[in-house]
Amino acid sequence: MATPIIAITAERSTQNSAFGPRDSIIQVVDYAEAIVSAGGRPAILPVTETIPADLLDGFDGLLLTGGGDLSPEMYGQQPGEQVYGVSVIRDRFEAALVNDAQDRGIPILAICRGLQLINVLRGGTLVQHVTGHWQSRPSNESDHDVSINPASRLAEITAKTTMGVNSYHHQAVDVLGDALRVAARAGAVVEAFEDPGHDLIAVQWHPEHMFRTSTDNHALFADLVNRSLTHRERRPAHV
Template sequence: MTGGPLVGITSYLDEAAWGVWRQSAALVPQTYVDAVSRAGGTPVLLPPRPGGVDRLLDALDGLVLAGGSDLDPARYGATPDPRTGPPHRARDEREFELLAGALRRDLPVLGVCRGMQLLNVALGGTLIQHLPDGSHQNPPARFVRQAVHVRPDSLLGAVLGRAAKVSCYHHQAADRLGTGLQAVAWAADETVEALELPDRRFVLGVQWHPETDPDDLRLFEALTAAAAR
């Protein structure tokens, strides 16, 4: 599906290969692009570059904070755990700026995995830097399929109901919650799996990867519906 509200998707900054080339690239998994498109939005790739945030956000109707590498622990006043990945400071800087601008505008936001963690840290929260091995991810690149309990009287509950089966791949999680945020979903081990900001019309972070399930577009449909309004 084409057309519809413009939904920005933050991008990775990493080495990539295509044809005879191998070099640094701004990229995002195609699953995000497909999810936004199939949910009725027009995806816009947002590279991690400085400047122009206000002009960019003025043109967008919604924002997806994509998954990816660990946030710099200095952002929440912590010493890096040996198992925390190296920081991508350019991406961190760009996404904190984008999120701050989106919150000022009450722009609909969906944070995925790293995106949920970024939402929490941006509002003054902290992170657990490493969960027990194998509990929420199976490296390399194997999702853990697990059930989450959803708070029914929440934005997420209105979209998914009381429970959902989700695909997780994270070794970090929310610890102290940021100002104004509410936890609205939990795994069986009580790890927080979703956060909302109730004083905005649509600000939702999920610790799992909804973009990987082409048969369940409900979160992206809810985002694009909010963006269309």
Template sequence: MTAKPLIGITTYLTRARWGAWDLKAALLPASYPAQVQRAGGLAVMLPPDEPGAAEAVVSRLDGLVLGGGEDLDPALYGQAPHARAGAPVPERDRWETALLSAALERGVPVLGICRGMQVMNVQAGGTLCQHVPDLVGHDGHNPAPGTFTDHAVEPVPGTLTGKLLPDAFGVATHHHQSVDRLGEGLVASAYAEDGTVEALERPGGGFVLGVQWHPEAREDLRLTEALVRAAVEGPF
């Protein structure tokens, strides 16, 4: 019997309340590990740590999910913060960048989700649009705090995204930032109707895929199953 692959998922590091407690916590919506488990993987949470620990952590993983969360520090891509930008979380920025670099070096499959896709782009030297409504003229990607909305995305034929998700379909979205200039070696592999980059990938680099939407918020397992399959079988 083939052992289930170990898939690491990055987490928030923030203050939270539960029961009688109000403490700083490493946390993650349960839908992330649940989807990895349903896709056939073993899920493990990766709270922020010192960047120097990333290599040792990734050496024990079969796959990596860079989860959603706070805005990246715009200083990482040479910009001053927009008035609507969230407070940076430098320990998470440093940790996830180090994890991604180690995963790319080792050929460990990577799936970036929302913020995770933005980490992938910035790590490759790309930039972000800090407030999407300024660019597209509407707030359809994030109409209400704390809720997901749905819109259509169109995969690009001939890409890994297009192979896994060959037809236009609806996705769960909640973001106010997006990819602006693509990082070196990356290609856009899906778009929203308004032109927003909804997926990116690294051709020829194994399974390295980022999506701006939240697959864990819906029942479609195709992306997570593909990550788990790549973790077991190797590059697509």
């Protein structure tokens, strides 16, 4: 059986080097490890200013990762004092990736910043700063439970109506974007949403830090790999 290839987004960051400050591509290895553990083949996509039209050729799935804040200008607001880590280059790059992936029917799992990006691209907005959602305990431990919509794909994946998640975000969904359906909440905070019409699942927490110890969180990556395998079997060989 063929192994699905999953594109993983990266961060673009200025790093000091022997040649002075240089823009670098970096990513937490847990994203790749989670894909491998689920039977997929990970490939990190470098964030470039020029975006090739064929960038997703040969890929079967897309994993949108966490990182700095989106530019509030993307959802019609000015940045507040607590907005940080904005990369307009990454915003544009990932927006193009998402649009291309959806046009091609490529399955998507969006995590943290990735969830926020999807929401904004669908015309939604964000709360620029929330408190109480940044845990002090180790990242592989649960901080709180989320309530899962029993009619959601997330409920089908986990066979649960509640699950434990970690918490590392200071922004959250405000207005939900078009055609998105809430899959999980923690109080008033949207913790997950889906769009069954575009093979999309998005979570606000970081399952890549919990996949080794939590079967529920590992199931998210197994589901992405399975959806990607189905896409691979259906797409023409040259695409």
